[in-house]
Amino acid sequence: MIPAFSPFLAVRYLLTRPIVALGIVGVAFSVWAMLVVDAVFTGFVGDIRDDVQRSTAGLLVTDLPHETSYEQLQAAIEADPVVLHTAPRLRHYGMLQALRESRIPIASSEVDFNHMEGGFALLLGIDPAREMQVTGLATWLPRAEKVLEQKYGRPILNPQTILQEPDPERLSLMKVPDATEWTQRERNGLPHPPTPENFRSEWPGILLSYRRLPILPMRVGEPLDLLSAGFQPAGQGEPTVRTTKVALAFAGYFATGHRLFDETTAILPIETLRAQLGQHISDPGSIDIVTDIAIRPHDGLSKDELRAGQLRIQAAVQKLLPPTSKPCSVLDWEQQNEVFLNAVAHEHSMMQFVLFVVMLVAAFVIYATLHMMVVQKWKDIGILAAIGGSPRGIGLVFLAGGLVIGTLGAIFGTGFGLLSVHYLNDVNDYLAREFQVELFPKSLFDLPRIPCRLETSWAIEVALGAIFLALLVAFVPARKASRMNPVKALSYE
Amino acid sequence: MTPPVLAASGITKNYRLGKQSIPVLRGVDLAVQQGEILALLGASGAGKSTLLHVLGLLDQPTTGEILFDGEPVQNLPVRERARLRHSHTGFVFQFYHLIPELTALQNVMLAGMMTKSVLQYWAIRKQARREATEILEQVGLADRLKHRPSELSGGERQRVAIARALLARPRVILADEPTGNLDSTTADGVVDLMFRIQKERNLAFVLVTHDEDLAQRADRIVRMKDGVVLSSAAVR
Ligand SMILES: Nc1ncnc2c1ncn2[C@@H]1O[C@H](COP(=O)(O)OP(=O)(O)OP(=O)(O)O)[C@@H](O)[C@H]1O
Ligand SMILES: [Mg+2]
Numbered sequence: 001m002i003p004a005f006s007p008f009l010a011v012r013y014l015l016t017r018p019i020v021a022l023g024i025v026g027v028a029f030s031v032w033a034m035l036v037v038d039a040v041f042t043g044f045v046g047d048i049r050d051d052v053q054r055s056t057a058g059l060l061v062t063d064l065p066h067e068t069s070y071e072q073l074q075a076a077i078e079a080d081p082v083v084l085h086t087a088p089r090l091r092h093y094g095m096l097q098a099l100r101e102s103r104i105p106i107a108s109s110e111v112d113f114n115h116m117e118g119g120f121a122l123l124l125g126i127d128p129a130r131e132m133q134v135t136g137l138a139t140w141l142p143r144a145e146k147v148l149e150q151k152y153g154r155p156i157l158n159p160q161t162i163l164q165e166p167d168p169e170r171l172s173l174m175k176v177p178d179a180t181e182w183t184q185r186e187r188n189g190l191p192h193p194p195t196p197e198n199f200r201s202e203w204p205g206i207l208l209s210y211r212r213l214p215i216l217p218m219r220v221g222e223p224l225d226l227l228s229a230g231f232q233p234a235g236q237g238e239p240t241v242r243t244t245k246v247a248l249a250f251a252g253y254f255a256t257g258h259r260l261f262d263e264t265t266a267i268l269p270i271e272t273l274r275a276q277l278g279q280h281i282s283d284p285g286s287i288d289i290v291t292d293i294a295i296r297p298h299d300g301l302s303k304d305e306l307r308a309g310q311l312r313i314q315a316a317v318q319k320l321l322p323p324t325s326k327p328c329s330v331l332d333w334e335q336q337n338e339v340f341l342n343a344v345a346h347e348h349s350m351m352q353f354v355l356f357v358v359m360l361v362a363a364f365v366i367y368a369t370l371h372m373m374v375v376q377k378w379k380d381i382g383i384l385a386a387i388g389g390s391p392r393g394i395g396l397v398f399l400a401g402g403l404v405i406g407t408l409g410a411i412f413g414t415g416f417g418l419l420s421v422h423y424l425n426d427v428n429d430y431l432a433r434e435f436q437v438e439l440f441p442k443s444l445f446d447l448p449r450i451p452c453r454l455e456t457s458w459a460i461e462v463a464l465g466a467i468f469l470a471l472l473v474a475f476v477p478a479r480k481a482s483r484m485n486p487v488k489a490l491s492y493e
Numbered sequence: 494m495t496p497p498v499l500a501a502s503g504i505t506k507n508y509r510l511g512k513q514s515i516p517v518l519r520g521v522d523l524a525v526q527q528g529e530i531l532a533l534l535g536a537s538g539a540g541k542s543t544l545l546h547v548l549g550l551l552d553q554p555t556t557g558e559i560l561f562d563g564e565p566v567q568n569l570p571v572r573e574r575a576r577l578r579h580s581h582t583g584f585v586f587q588f589y590h591l592i593p594e595l596t597a598l599q600n601v602m603l604a605g606m607m608t609k610s611v612l613q614y615w616a617i618r619k620q621a622r623r624e625a626t627e628i629l630e631q632v633g634l635a636d637r638l639k640h641r642p643s644e645l646s647g648g649e650r651q652r653v654a655i656a657r658a659l660l661a662r663p664r665v666i667l668a669d670e671p672t673g674n675l676d677s678t679t680a681d682g683v684v685d686l687m688f689r690i691q692k693e694r695n696l697a698f699v700l701v702t703h704d705e706d707l708a709q710r711a712d713r714i715v716r717m718k719d720g721v722v723l724s725s726a727a728v729r
Contacts, residue, residue, distance in 0.1 A: 383592060393607070
């Protein structure tokens with residue numbers, strides 16, 4: 001039972017104390033911050049996860065020993081019921097150099113890695129036809145167009161035909177149209193027949209991240225040198241390093257949206273990369289080496305079904321590998337990006353913790369307010385006891401005070417939070433337009449809108465949490481009040 | 494014979510000051526009958542206020558018994574004692590002890606909220622307000638309902654305190670130097686008022702005072718010294 005005088009007096013006490021507003025504002029602010037900052041953060045995290053997932057195969061067989069061939073494993077993997085398609089992948093690294101005036105011969109000691117246009121790249125060798133079945137490769141090119149248009153305000157067209165090539169031979173090498181390569185040969189003073197008729201393009205294509213555009217602006221078909229290095233296979237004694245060079249034609253920009261992937265990766269035909277590593281398709285005894293095999297699982301699999309599939313595939317692959325080889329791994333998309341996703345999740349919880357500290361500060365203000373109130377109201381506590389107030393009822397006066405402050409703060413904070421989240425983009429646009437102030441520099445993230453996801457359950461949790469916290473801190477002064485000796489309280493001066 | 498409405502037997506009260514135990518009351522016996530005015534006289538420090546607090550269950554005696562209508566009450570649970578403090582006795586203090594944030598009317602109404610839950614009180618709120626107003630009218634403050642204590646004179650404040658003590662219709666009024674802080678004219682008014690209501694309601698009245706003249710208007714005078722009752726004599 002809550003005696004009537006407790007809330008009655010609590011409200012009268014609060015109304016005559018302006019400092020109470022500070023507690024309410026504090027709670028409201030912390031609730032607001034928790035909702036808005038977290039909504040934006042959750043939005044960003046959600047977008048980042050979407051981007052990462054877009055750049056990643058559903059499953060990836062990796063940690064394979066050297067000289068593993070695709071042929072050797074393909075049938076076993078595709079026999080598993082969770083597998084829809086597979087695609088071979090070969091990872092390596094190299095340097096990109098545009099063939100322009102500054103071009104330096106590869107054999108020259110003047111090759112200066114620091115000033116090479118285009119710079120370092122993680123090379124991802126793919127079979128385009130198979131890769132398109134497994135990942136969103138086909139969507140990465142139009143996406144880059146969209147992002148670049150947003151960034152530069154004018155369309156920067158990709159040669160969409162690269163991946164729509166009907167000739168499987170040309171598709172597998174991602175060749176640009178014949179006339180395009182001829183034009184570029186002519187422009188760059190490279191060997192070319194006098195007329196474009198009957199010219200067949202020779203350079204394999206390479207896809208670069210849209211993020212390389214500022215340092216490496218390329219025309220479609222423009223030649224690039226790819227320099228890479230590897231150890232000479234089967235040498236005697238000290239291993240020798242062999243550098244290789246291959247001419248490639250720029251075939252377009254891609255954008256998965258996963259920044260880490262986009263910034264580092266260049267995509268080229270797997271056959272080209274194999275040849276660079278000494279496994280030319282026409283060499284006798286060459287194998288179709290892979291470092292990884294990407295898998296597209298069937299849609300609509302449950303997490304457990306996928307997990308079971310991973311285990312089966314791992315076992316099946318392992319059986320086919322040389323008995324001395326280390327265990328290979330079969331990773332789902334989250335495991336493939338585990339470090340990155342964990343970092344993002346960790347940052348999210350760190351931020352929630354910081355916001356929680358803001359709420360603790362607000363709670364402390366409530367505590368200080370109520371504690372001060374108890375001290376100021378010493379005598380009233382004695383009066384209440386004298387006219388028949390029970391200790392519990394007297395404590396409830398102050399607990400009710402905390403409840404009122406917490407509840408009002410939670411209501412205002414949630415209200416403003418919901419409004420802020422709803423109008424966040426409008427406010428940001430308005431500030432940018434009228435005052436050239438950008439709260440969230442959208443260009444920094446290449447995002448059309450500030451991502452914002454407020455989950456109802458989170459809003460409820462935060463509001464109830466704030467009220468609970470207010471009650472919790474009110475409990476201490478309330479207990480102090482209820483334990484007061486009334487005679488001492490009455491004689492307090 | 495009906496038992497006294499309020500009685501104390503063998504009351505002792507020691508205060509602890511560090512290791513020392515200071516006896517303030519040393520075996521007080523007292524009984525107040527329904528409708529009786531008892532004046533408690535004694536030098537400063539005799540223990541009058543302490544006795545009054547013990548009688549009103551505001552303070553616990555070290556030993557001894559408090560009886561309301563012949564029933565021992567000092568060992569009842571805290572809540573039960575609070576309830577009795579509300580319904581059986583009403584306190585009036587020298588320094589009024591009103592709550593400064595509340596108006597005169599609210600101060601009186603507050604007394605009615607002590608033992609009722611929020612819902613119970615909500616159901617009778619109109620009636621409760623009317624009763625509080627009526628009592629304030631009885632003490633002559635019909636036009637001071639909305640005044641806060643700081644906007645009232647000393648005499649008016651004490652009338653509010655009296656109205657508050659009366660609201661729950663207690664059978665005993667415990668007044669600790671109720672006129673000690675008032676000039677003699679105002680004090681006379683307050684005393685007349687208290688005695689009039691005492692008569693009307695047939696209340697038992699314990700009045701602590703230093704004023705011999707005032708004590709002479711009581712039915713009985715109890716003199717205290719150093720924590721013991723020296724004498725208890727009917728007036729005239
Ligand atoms: N909390 C306390 N701790 C220690 N001693 C106390 C305490 N309260 C009261 N006393 C002592 O008890 C004695 C009696 O106090 P009490 O207030 O009852 O006297 P009184 O008769 O009401 O005096 P006065 O006429 O001045 O009001 C005093 O000597 C006082 O010092
Ligand atoms: Mg006294």
